[in-house]
Amino acid sequence: MNTPTALELVGVSKSYGPLTALNNVSLSIKPAQFIGLLGQNGAGKTTLFQLLTGLFNSDEGQISVCGHDISQDPIGALSTLGVVFQQATLDLDLTVHGNLKFHCLLHGLSRKLAEERINSELDRFDMQAVRDKQVRSLSGGNRRKIELIRALLHQPKVLLMDEATVGLDPESRKSLVNHVVSLCKEREIAVLWSTHIVEEVQAADRVIVLDKGKILAESSPEELQAQGIEPRLSLADAFSQLINNNKEIGVAYE
Amino acid sequence: MNTSHAFNAFTALSARETGKFLRQKGRLFSALVRPALWLLVFAAGFQNVFGVAVIPPYESYIEYNVYITPGLLCMVMLFNGMQSSLTMVYDREVGVMRLLLTAPLPRWYILFCKLMAGTLLSLLQVYAFLVICWLFDVDIPLMGVLTALPAFILSALMLGSLGLLLSVSVKQLENFAGMMNFVIFPMFFISPALYPLWKLEESGAEIVYQVAQYNPFTYAVELVRFALYGQLSLTALAVVLGSFIFFFVLAVIGYDPQKGVITRRKG
Structure with missing residues (x-):
């Protein structure tokens, strides 16, 4: 029996005036898969996330989340999505608990269930100590953890992480990646992890390389390394080589 | 979206707006000082300059401070409407807007919740200002505070939705301050808030008079003015x-x- 698809994009394109941000992008992710979306700045990663979350509509193509078409049934699609945006989206004036509760209520959780979930997630991430602290007073790493906790409260089937480690020190970055990898397997959540830092997707089931709005490669990290022209390339080298080759070929990008 | 989801979202958004308002301790104070200055200083100074004829809904000659009170009440709502939409621009700048727009709720409902939260804050400030009016012996019928409630709500909704609309096209908080000057002051001054419109016509300011006829704030003021005396201006009601x-x-x-201005902006 085929495993149902958690997230599917078919022929998705998006332009901003003359600028093509995404060009015919197709991909699919199954539950419990951790997919690394690797691309340099301006590759189209954030645009892709904006389309996935319904913030913008694509010009062409279809996006479905757990069978819900994002343009036809945005509420169904959004209820199964957990998102950690590149830009912080916490209300700095509220406490950690206030932010988490606000999210729960927006997602239709009852107050009782919200409290249970908040407590259980804070426990899991060992963050009970900051529960009543104002978000403004937290470190960057802890804020990111709170955003991850918040994204999990409504028990999403798909977790989108858009350059979620921006501004974090290497240790916090590693810790966040490890948390998400284990969540992915434990809870069978499909994860799309966008980054330009190659080390973050070493543990991914599959890596998708996006450049200038197009998918250049899609394979496991090992296969991607093996695709390098020179033998024994690191994943980072293989990624750089792909991007450089793309520059030389001059893939259409208006 | 079921009923309990809708209710939970509404309480969450309202509580956030109210909490923000209560944390900004100077906001209520400044919201009341502004119209209070108009009432106590401007009205006192011009008491004998502006003679107000007997015009509906008034049945006899009234003091000038009585005449300007409905306009000042609407001024409170106008400022609050713009202030509430300022929070939309702020939310966009700090990223909270993304969280709101990716919640599994219809966008119209999210905006409606924000609007209702702003309306509740408007009512709070309006009634606080009415208390000030009584403290300074402004002769407003006691029953008027009840009969005018629907007019307050409708006017606050209209002015709040105008603020929401403006927040669509404002990218930064700095731009918003400019827009407030170009919206609030013209709306307030080109209306019957401070003087009856026939005075404008009589004094030959025909263009200003005509502009005032197309100003929705004019009708909010008249709706509230009539409602304070238990009367209904159907024209004002329809326009508001x-x-x-x-x-x-x-x-x-x-x-x-898909349709909005926001789609034409990257990021």
């Missing part, structure tokens, strides 16, 4: 209700990812 629906629908379209 129509403007509320018009502004709100445009704001919803503006925030729609």
Whole structure:
């Protein structure tokens, strides 16, 4: 029996005036898969996330989340999505608990269930100590953890992480990646992890390389390394080589 | 979206707006000082300069401070409407807007919750200002505070939805301050808030008089003025209700990812 698809994009394109941000992008992710979306700045990663979350509509193509078409049934699609945006989206004036509760209520959780979930997630991430602290007073790493906790409260089937480690020190970055990898397997959540830092997707089931709005490669990290022209390339080298080759070929990008 | 989801979202958004308002301790104070200055200083100074004839809904000659009170009440709502939409621009700048727009709720409902939260804050400030009016012996009928409640709500909804609409096209908080000057002051001064419109016509300011006829704020002031005396101005009601629906629908379209202005902006 085929495993149902958690997230599917078919022929998705998006332009901003003359600028093509995404060009015919197709991909699919199954539950419990951790997919690394690797691309340099301006590759189209954030645009892709904006389309996935319904913030913008694509010009062409279809996006479905757990069978819900994002343009036809945005509420169904959004209820199964957990998102950690590149830009912080916490209300700095509220406490950690206030932010988490606000999210729960927006997602239709009852107050009782919200409290249970908040407590259980804070426990899991060992963050009970900051529960009543104002978000403004937290470190960057802890804020990111709170955003991850918040994204999990409504028990999403798909977790989108858009350059979620921006501004974090290497240790916090590693810790966040490890948390998400284990969540992915434990809870069978499909994860799309966008980054330009190659080390973050070493543990991914599959890596998708996006450049200038197009998918250049899609394979496991090992296969991607093996695709390098020179033998024994690191994943980072293989990624750089792909991007450089793309520059030389001059893939259409208006 | 079921009923309990809708209710939970509404309480969450309202509590956030109210909490923000209560944390900004100077906001209520400044919201009341502004109209209070108009009432106590401007009205006192011009008491004998502006003679107000007997015009509906008044049945006899009234003091000038009585005449300007409905306009000042609407001024409170106008400022609050703009202030509430300022929070939309702020939310966009700090990223909270993304969280709101990716919640599994219809966008119109999110905007409606924000609007209702702003309306509740408007009512709070309006009644606080009415207390000030009584403290300074402004002769307003006691029953008026009850009969005018629907007019307050409708006017606050209209002015709040105008603020929402403006927030669609404002990218930064700095731009918003400019827009407030270009919206609030013209709306307030080109209306019957401070003087009856026939005075404008009589003094030969025909263009200003005509502009005032197209100013929705004019009708909010008249709606409140009549309602304070237990009367209904049908024209004012129709314009305020129509403007509320018009502004709100445009704001919803503006925030729609497919149709709105937001789609034309990257990022």
